[in-house]
Amino acid sequence: MRKTIFFAGIDPSIAYEVWPFLLHLYPFDSTFEQREQIRHNKYLHYQKIRARREAPINDPEQLQFFHDVEAIIEKDVVRTDRSHPYFKGDDNPNLRIMKEILMNYAAYCPTMGYNQGMSDLLAPILTIIQNESDAFWCFVGLMNRTIFISTPTDDVMEKQLRYLRKLLLLMLPSFYEHCVKLSDGLDLLFAHRWILLYFKREFPERGEFNN
Known part of the structure; x- marks a missing residue:
């Protein structure tokens, strides 16, 4: 399936349905009911990741880690695909969502943390998926397998x-x-x-x- 899509592409109108399969959020052989359950479970997991990141931090090294990560992410987010309608405007809420996803990814995978350029990889996913939790897990799928x-x-x-x-x-x-x-x-x-x-x-x- 991936090979076919690689060579033939997909209709843009169904990209938001296809990408979660390509990025390993859903198995190709899953049923609608199974996908709904996966999506719900992933949403709950994502909320736990966010809560853990936002909890008070007492470890100075961990506090410095998130401070440094946030500084880099903030610089990258405001420079990523700003000409695209989905990210245009200084008060665009999608910029905040991008930052949240990247911060939560750093908390989810601290060994990777954040490296410059990750926002470039997240932007197309967020633009297509347009849901914070789903986009996060699609991004995880991309990072895990590339x-x-x-x-x-x-x-x-x-x-x-x-x-x-x-x-x-x-x-x-x-x-x-x-x-x-x-x-x-x-x-x-x-x-x-x-x-x-x-x-x-x-x-x-x-x-x-x-x-």
Whole structure:
């Protein structure tokens, strides 16, 4: 199913129904009743995550962690897809929802916390799903099964760059040879953002939000 959608895309009018399956919120073989129960249980779980995050914190290290995370998230949220109607305007409540989801994700997965660029990955999900709890769990599904990388020296980043080098050698041999002649050409620094954000900023807005 995912392979078919990858190549054929989906009608934008049903994206909000399809994405929760693609992002592992619902099993493909689930019934309507099962999905409703999953959604309800996930909502309750999300409220517990929020309550735990908003509870008083006595540990200085944990307090500093959330202070630092919030500062970065606030800077990123106000710069994410602000030209899109869903996020336009200084008093747009969807900006607050995006911040809440990212803060709650940091509480849910403190080992990952928050890294710059996560807001770029959340924005299309929130725009399509338009429900805070559902968008949160779809975001969790994305983060659990993809390779969001916090530093360009990670092994996973290098693995992706190796694939890209092989593609360049195969598809654009003259450009590959040009990179070889440069001292750091095969580091492919120009491509790091593509991999970090899964080409999110490179695709036209229509395709990014609707397929």
